[in-house]
Amino acid sequence: MKITLAYPLTASTLASMVGGRLMTVGNTDPTVTYICTDSREADENTLFCAIRGERVDGHDFMAKAASLGCALFLCERLPDEMASLGCAAIQVADTVEALSALARAYRTESMKSLSVVAITGSVGKTTTKEMTAAVLAQGKTLFKKDGNFNSTIGLPLSFMEISAEIDCAVLEMGMSSRGEIASMTRAVRPNIAVIANIGSSHLEYLGSRENIARAKREIAGGLSEGGILLVNGDEPLLKELGQDFGEDLPEIPAGIRTLRVSLAGAKDADYLAGSIRHHDGGMIFDLTTPEGVWEGLYIPAVGEHLVWAASFAAAVGQLSGLTEGQVREGLAVYCPADMRQNIRSVGGVTVIEDCYNAAPESMRASLSVLAAVAAQAPHARRIAVLGDMKELGADTVALHRLVGKAVFDEGVDLLVTVGELGAEIACGAMEAGMSSDAIRIMGGADTYVTTAAYLKSILREGDHVLFKASRSMALETVAEAIFA
Secondary structure (H helix, E strand, C coil), X not given: CXXXXXXXXXHHHHHHXXXXXXXXXXXXXXXXXXEECCHHHCCCCEEEECCECCCCEHHHHHHHHXXXXXXXXXXXXXXXXXXXXXXXXXXXXXHHHHHHHHHHHHHHHHCCCCEEEEEECCCCHHHHHHHHHHHHCCCCCEEECCCCCCCCCHHHHHHCCXXXXXXXXXXXXXXXXXXXXXXXXXXXXXXXXXXXXXXXXXXXXXXXXXXXXXXXXXXXXXXXCCCEEEEECCCHHHHCCCCCCCCCCCCCCCCCEEEEEECCCCCCCCEEEEEEEEEXXXXXXXXXXXXXXXXXXXXXXXXHHHHHHHHHHHXXXXXXXXXXXXXXXXXXXXXXXXXXXXXXXXXXXXXEEECCCCCHHHHHHHHHHHHHHHCCCXXXXXXXXXXXXXXXXXXXXXXXXXXXHHHHHCCCCEEEEECHHHHHHHHHHHHHCCCHHHEEEECCCXXXXXXXXXXXXXXXXXXXXXXXXXXXXXXXXXXXXXXX
């Protein structure tokens, strides 16, 4: 991971920003233009951040970085050969926390006027970010980072790229444990924060949906004075933000406005989506806002779950001062990110590739998209190629089997599963009533090769096929083998 700083910084300035101890060779005060976390990307213009990971310790590669010309380290311990390396170093207690401090200092000292929108949620974070960015781009100079920069390392690093010409930044915050979102939100001080939903992702680490809600709620703790928190008003764990959590609940600072978005007709909703229908390869809906009803908003993608993202995006747009026309135009030009509900036609077969990640909620949403798209074509076969969902903890098997029930409920004609947990989806489908003749469980050393070969042998013109699994499964390789 390597980023370009908005403007060059000297070692002494960086040390002051992170509160670290600067160790120099002679009287040098090197200036850097880049920051990296991979020693192979280090050079004389780059600050190399030595990060301790679960499997790899970046401190072990400082000599390698020095051999490539690296002039400055950010590290927790100095290498024994420090003097001979000829490099400067900023020593801190915790490198990851130092990155957070760096972004916090940059926000406080240089980016006070920047409007920051931070988005979190168990599923759909990136979709909500992309849709929000599409809206805000109609009236703002915008910063949005593509790729996976939603962590305690990636987010503060990417924040350092924002230049003074930018009006607004749309950031995504993910997490796998308590405290991570708190660190990120304190660093960048959002003006508007979004909690899109509470799902099942990361149950393995957090143990319960209540704990996931606690972790997501941390995003409010760093909101700027007078900030706004937008939440899913149909989620019980968010609807009553102050109840039923006991004492271990992140506080929402005084003066923060909490606004609710609903698709289920919640009476206390500040933004209420309704009249949701399919139209021209996309979705149309009406949105009741505090300033009136916006009728016939259109998004060029299929799925009711996308109306959630569009509603949050529209709310952020309005709260940021955009007009109804600008919001409408932004939603209409939305384009999905890579490997997220990419729908295309290849040789008469409609391919729905949604392989970036998977959780029970997003699996069900993708299956509903398959059903909706196939319903527009007469005699279309619905084929679902599904694989493992990761990080679901003790309920892993049960949650996979519930996805199998959704396969049956959505009228899938053929289910093909890969992976050990994918087989549990097949079991759930059979338990729900799906014929074993309509299920193919793939396995063996060459699973992806045999899966691609099988699909090639049975696919025919008019078929609609969905590919969906967790990112680590790399299920897109099967789609590529068939349709590339």
